[in-house]
Amino acid sequence: MNYEPVIGLEVHVQLKTWSKLFCSCSTEFGAEGNSHTCPVCLGWPGSLPVLNEAALKLGIRVGLALNCKVAERLKFDRKNYFYPDLPKAYQISQFDMPVNGKGELLIETKTADGKMIERKIGITRAHLEEDAGKLLHEGITDGSLVDYNRGGIPLLEIVSEPDLRSPQEAYDYLTALKAILQYVEVSDCDMEKGSLRCDANVSVRPVGQEKFGTKVEIKNLNSFKMVQKAIQYEIERQTEAIEGGETIVQETRLWDDGKGTTFSMRSKEEAHDYRYFPEPDLVPFTLSLELVKSIEATLPELPMARAKRFIKEFGIPEYDAYVLVQEKKLAEYFEACVREGAGAKTASNWIQTELLAMLNAKNIAIEDCPVASKEFAGLLKLVEAGTVSGKTAKDVLQEMAATGKAADVIVKEKGLTQVSDTGLIEKAVEKAIAANPVAVAEFKAGKQKALGALVGAIMKETQGKANPKIVNEILQKKLQG
Numbered sequence: 001m002n003y004e005p006v007i008g009l010e011v012h013v014q015l016k017t018w019s020k021l022f023c024s025c026s027t028e029f030g031a032e033g034n035s036h037t038c039p040v041c042l043g044w045p046g047s048l049p050v051l052n053e054a055a056l057k058l059g060i061r062v063g064l065a066l067n068c069k070v071a072e073r074l075k076f077d078r079k080n081y082f083y084p085d086l087p088k089a090y091q092i093s094q095f096d097m098p099v100n101g102k103g104e105l106l107i108e109t110k111t112a113d114g115k116m117i118e119r120k121i122g123i124t125r126a127h128l129e130e131d132a133g134k135l136l137h138e139g140i141t142d143g144s145l146v147d148y149n150r151g152g153i154p155l156l157e158i159v160s161e162p163d164l165r166s167p168q169e170a171y172d173y174l175t176a177l178k179a180i181l182q183y184v185e186v187s188d189c190d191m192e193k194g195s196l197r198c199d200a201n202v203s204v205r206p207v208g209q210e211k212f213g214t215k216v217e218i219k220n221l222n223s224f225k226m227v228q229k230a231i232q233y234e235i236e237r238q239t240e241a242i243e244g245g246e247t248i249v250q251e252t253r254l255w256d257d258g259k260g261t262t263f264s265m266r267s268k269e270e271a272h273d274y275r276y277f278p279e280p281d282l283v284p285f286t287l288s289l290e291l292v293k294s295i296e297a298t299l300p301e302l303p304m305a306r307a308k309r310f311i312k313e314f315g316i317p318e319y320d321a322y323v324l325v326q327e328k329k330l331a332e333y334f335e336a337c338v339r340e341g342a343g344a345k346t347a348s349n350w351i352q353t354e355l356l357a358m359l360n361a362k363n364i365a366i367e368d369c370p371v372a373s374k375e376f377a378g379l380l381k382l383v384e385a386g387t388v389s390g391k392t393a394k395d396v397l398q399e400m401a402a403t404g405k406a407a408d409v410i411v412k413e414k415g416l417t418q419v420s421d422t423g424l425i426e427k428a429v430e431k432a433i434a435a436n437p438v439a440v441a442e443f444k445a446g447k448q449k450a451l452g453a454l455v456g457a458i459m460k461e462t463q464g465k466a467n468p469k470i471v472n473e474i475l476q477k478k479l480q481g
Helices: 053-065 167-183 224-243 289-296 303-314 318-325 328-339 344-362 373-384 390-403 407-414 422-435 437-444 450-461 468-480
Strands: 003-014 077-080 090-093 103-110 116-130 134-136 145-147 154-160 196-206 216-221 251-256 261-267
Touching: 003 167, 003 224, 053 116, 053 154, 053 167, 053 289, 090 116, 103 167, 103 303, 116 167, 167 196, 167 224, 167 303, 167 328, 196 224, 216 224, 216 261, 224 251, 224 261, 303 318, 303 328, 303 344, 318 328, 318 344, 328 344, 328 373, 344 373, 344 390, 373 390, 373 407, 390 407, 422 450, 422 468, 437 450, 437 468, 450 468
Parallel strands: 216 251
Antiparallel strands: 003 154, 003 196, 077 090, 103 116, 116 154, 134 145, 196 216, 251 261
């Protein structure tokens, strides 16, 4: 029997505010333990929370970008459970009146046969809540320590509908969601700092069956690749269990990245009963239509719309466009190169290959690129004009990054200008043909690989400066003549 997975994701996003959700304590990352706390975020008796207006506006901003129904009236609730990192023994969250209701996210994803398609993934809700503290275990042999600095930091929990049908779709959904969050500038989305966290709900069912199978929640997923691997493992585990006659138990499981497996954390019977009730210290309130419209008016061009514009305006392939828009700064770098006169297709190819390879090797983000877009465009224009070869341009790029010099300056200083003089190249071709009779004979006998030896000899003769296109044209003409 064939089975299909049913996947839903819960993403927690730390909103980019200077202070916490219900008090004025700093949200600075990496500060000394318990240095950013106060009676409110520690839950001292008599302290009263006050909603952070900036966090509310950022939450609305995300909702609008995800086509959510922004609430006219909303309230906060107490989510009750006991854990050492939760000093109040409850978390202020939203239950039945969230700031953002139903929405959707359009993603570009790849099918099993490699075809690119668009999929519309539903958003159930996106609600505000405060974060808990952090338990510290490393290097401690007797008990644990707790840091409450993170307690009270504003989060937006984005819950998808169970519309995802493969680990690849889950990965592409997260990539598209992260891009939107960065475009609307609500979070740095740094998973290493805990600014973006994800839990996955996974079940399987026979193909064609409408009823969902028993879902399992997977926690402790610290990267998109980890989410993809954990979902794939869980699909295989559940399928194998069902085919072996076992019953899937609703439970929470953790992911062990070292072993590449999930393992049980707690069963449904042990799950928390959160006993939600309205937060008595925060009264329900109404959002003004004017506020929502004013936030909507500030939304930028979003990734999917930008990708479609790139395809139409610049004529680049779909795949290239979606890669370029995944990071806002990368898309801006590409557009800046084109504005400076570089060809769109050339810029797209070189950014995705040579530039990103260089940045990845140096572990540098695109916003910290040592080669400005104007200078990079200058290099690409030299390539397009035939002034330098592609191979030489790669070396020039490395030199530009190391020295900060412009491409034309480096080319002039090192005498790297490509030779396009047909007379000089023709002499080099004739010399190579005369010096390599075996290669000539092999080529005429139908061995195309022999051409490489002749081209190599020509490039050696011209110190690598001969225009490859002209070399091939003249060489082919001479050999066939």
